[in-house]
Amino acid sequence: MTDSLKPAGELTLRTLAMPADANPAGDIFGGWVMAQMDLASGIRAGERAHGRVVTAAVKEMAFQLPVKIGDTLSIYTEITRVGRTSITLSVEAWAHRARHRLLEKVTAGTFIMVALGEDGKPTPVREE
Numbered sequence: 400m401t402d403s404l405k406p407a408g409e410l411t412l413r414t415l416a417m418p419a420d421a422n423p424a425g426d427i428f429g430g431w432v433m434a435q436m437d438l439a440s441g442i443r444a445g446e447r448a449h450g451r452v453v454t455a456a457v458k459e460m461a462f463q464l465p466v467k468i469g470d471t472l473s474i475y476t477e478i479t480r481v482g483r484t485s486i487t488l489s490v491e492a493w494a495h496r497a498r499h500r501l502l503e504k505v506t507a508g509t510f511i512m513v514a515l516g517e518d519g520k521p522t523p524v525r526e527e
C-alpha cells in the first residue's frame with residue numbers, strides 16, 4: 400500500500416510508549432494511541448482556531464499494527480476542512496520501532512474539533 404510508505408501531514412506530536420501504557424504482554428493500549436492523536440488534533444486545530452477547541456467527533460478507526468513499549472509514536476495531522484465552527488483533521492499515527500530503523504503506520508483517523516468561545520459555546524473559526 401503506497402499510503403503506508405510515508406506519513407501524510409505535518410508532524411504535530413512525538414512521544415515515547417512507556418510500560419505504564421501497556422498490558423502485561425507489552426502491547427500499548429489503543430486508547431493511549433487515540434489519546435495522543437486527540438492531543439495532536441487539539442494542538443493543530445487550536446493553532447488554526449487561535450483559541451480553545453474541543454473534540455466533537457472521531458470517525459471510525461482501526462489498528463493495523465501494534466505499538467510496543469519503547470517505540471516512539473509520531474502523530475501527523477492535516478487539516479482537511481474548515482467549517483463554520485469545526486475543523487476536520489486527517490490524523491496518522493506512526494511507530495518508530497525501538498530496535499529497528501523502521502517507521503510503520505499503526506492507525507489513522509478523522510478527528511472533528513470545534514472552536515469554543517469564552518462562553519464555552521461553538522464560535523466561528525476566523526479566516527487565515
Ligand SMILES: CC(C)(COP(=O)(O)OP(=O)(O)OC[C@H]1O[C@@H](n2cnc3c(N)ncnc32)[C@H](O)[C@@H]1OP(=O)(O)O)[C@@H](O)C(=O)NCCC(=O)NCCS
Pocket residue numbers: 453454455456481482483484485486511513520521
Ligand atoms: C462539540 C460541541 C461543542 C458541539 O456543540 P453543539 O451545540 O452541538 O454545536 P453545533 O450543533 O453548532 O455544532 C458545531 C459544529 O460541530 C459540528 N459537529 C457537532 N457534532 C458533530 C458530530 N457528531 N460529527 C461531526 N461534526 C459535528 C457541527 O457540524 C458544527 O460544525 P460547523 O459549525 O463547522 O458547521 C458539544 O456537543 C460539546 O461540547 N460536546 C462535548 C465535547 C467534549 O467534551 N469532548 C471531549 C470529550 S471527553
